[in-house]
Amino acid sequence: MGSLFSSSGDDLASRLGTSPWVLYSVAGFTFYAVLCSSLRFRRLRTMRKRLNYPDRESLSRMTNEDAQKIVYYLSIYEFPVLYDFSLRYAIFKTYAIDNIGNLLYRVSDLARPTEASKRYDDTQVLFASYVNFPPGSEALAKSVARTNFLHQPYRQCGKISNGDMLYVLFESMHEPVRWMRLYEWREMADMEVAAIATLWKYIGEMMDIDYRAELGKDQWKDGIEFMDDVAAWAAEYENRHLGPSPDIAKLGQVLVELMLSAYPSFSRAPGYKILMVLMGERMRHAFGFPEPGVVESVIAYSLLLTRKLFIRYLCLPRIVPATFISEPDPVTGRIKHYHFLKDPWYAPATFWARWGPEALFRRACGLKVAGDGGEAMLPDGFLFEDIGPRNEMGKGVEETARLAKAAQSKVSASACPFALPKKG
Template sequence: MASLFASSGDGLASRLGLSPWVLYSAAGFTFYAIVCSSLRFQRLKTMRKRLNFPDRESLSRMTNEDAQKIVSYISTYEFPLLYDFSLRYAIFKTYAVDNIGNLLYKVSDLARPTKASKRYDDTQVLFASYAEFPPGSEYLAKSVARTNFLHAPYRQSGKISNADMLYVLFESMYQPVRFMRLYEWREMSDMEVAAVATFWKYIGEMMEIDYEAELGKKEWKDGIEFMEDVERWAIEYENKHLGPSPEIGKLGTVLVELLLSAYPKFSREPGYKILMVLMGERMRDAFSFPEPGVPESALTYPLLLARKLFIRYLCLPRIYPAKFISQPDPVTGRIKHYHYLKDPWYSPPTFWSRWGPEGLMRRAFGLKVAGDGGAAMLPDGFLFEDVGPEDKMGKGVDETARLTRLAQTKVSASACPFALPRKG
């Protein structure tokens, strides 16, 4: 049989004027691509079967616990890089809102180049905590409670409105769906879209966002319908509140410079141009950023397409999850951070983090590695009372504890938030 196959291959190769090894390599490459593509969808099929969400109708019984499990696997196995980037993008976009951006410029460490790094990473560890810790858990409640504590003075004074909070929530659930549709190796399934919306809906409930006040209703058949309603509302909100101002422009400049400073110097200029392309016209105008030229667009989109095809057909699915934060230390309760932007806030100085491939590459380009900055970077990890501006570090412990207890009453892990009461 082998000789027949070899003979047939040699004959075809000779008719085409090629070496037999060219045909064998092409056949092997094609087989590998088919296997990769097939295996890449296996985890989605397994998750759908295990949680029993075969169709749109079944999504109405998705619980908060189901939603968190799905979001966790999306963010750590399926799309870790772009899921993380899409959330960064989402938060950055909310800074272009008049109330939010102008307030941040006046009062936030994000507007101060020497302090922006910590505040940026603080936002990331809070968002990572939402996805890492399941509904009903103490540490999810703590992460939301710390967020509520930091927002409380501005919400109570009316400087941040309920509508502003809902818009931040909308961008946080919408941008991951949009980014995967446009740039990842596959778009999210209905199950995953519903999970993302359900996940953020219960986070919003713990943050005491009043949906009915903005949307005029409080019942939806599933997470997809909820997201669609919020999206329609957000379009009107953007038309009223997303626009340029000197303060927003200055805030945007500080944050873009922070983002680019986390990468090697040679990549910063092209990185800036690519970022301008990805922002889109509306967001660039809000921050008063320049419009990119044709060369930048011609570079950006082919690179994204090449990445999409490479992952889809040439990369086997991830075996181990991407870890952004650790589980709390059983003794100290501290949580370690593994994905800092510029400065190694809360990142443990292990041999691997300092001298592994990533550490060596960062050193080669003059970037910081875990352990640089000493004790000031809290290398043993963070407690939630460490999260926030420098003048709030270690403060509000009792109030955060009270808000933690309150947040735990807002969400049930096993609740089906879209299960409507039967009529009649």
């Protein structure tokens, strides 16, 4: 059989006027590409079948628990890199809103280069907690409660408005959908879009965001309709509030410098130009950043297109999850952080984290690895009372616990938030 196959291949190669090895290589490459392309959609098909959301009509019965499961698999298996980056972008974009950016520059550690690294990672671990921990869990309630505790003084005095909170929620659910549509190997399916909107609506309710006050309604047929309504509202909100100011420009400069300083020095200049391209015209104007040139734009979009095609046709699906934070330690309750930006906040100093391939590369580039900074970086992980400015670390334990119970009581974890009451 082998000799027959070899003989047939040699004959075909001879007729085509090429080497048999070229023919075999092309056939092997084609088979591998078809295999990758076929397996790439397997996880989506399995998830859709297992949770039974085959069409748009079925999305109205999606529960908060199912929504979290779907978003979780998106973030650790399907799109871990760009999902994470799109959330970073979403958070950064909210800083261009006049009320949010000006307030952060005046009162937040984000505006201080020496403290910005911790505050940035604090925001990241809170957002990771919203996705990682299922509705109804103590860890999710505590993560939302800590957010509410840190925002509480500013909401009570009117410095953070209900509209500001809704806009941050909108960007957090909208940007991942937009980034996957533009830059990932596939766009999100309706089930996944609905899941993101459903999960963030649940988080928003735990944060006491009043949807009716901004949107004029509090009932929708599914997550997609909810996202569409918030998107229409957000467009008007941006027209009124997304604009330049000296404080926002200074805040943007600090944060861009922080992000670039987390990468090797040789990559910072081209990284800055690519960042300017991806930021978009409105954000560049709001932060006062320069316009990129045509060459930078072509390079940035070409790299993204190449990555998209490479993953789509030449990469087998991820089988090892991209873990951003751990489960709470059963004894101490501490949660470890595996994806710090610049300083290794809450990152465990394991042998692999300090001497593995990525760590060796970071060392060679003069960047920090887990364990650098000692106990000040809390390498055993964080408790939620560690999240926030240094002067708030360890404070508000009782208040955070009270807010956690209040947040859990606001909405049922297993509820179908878009199931409309029956008439009659």
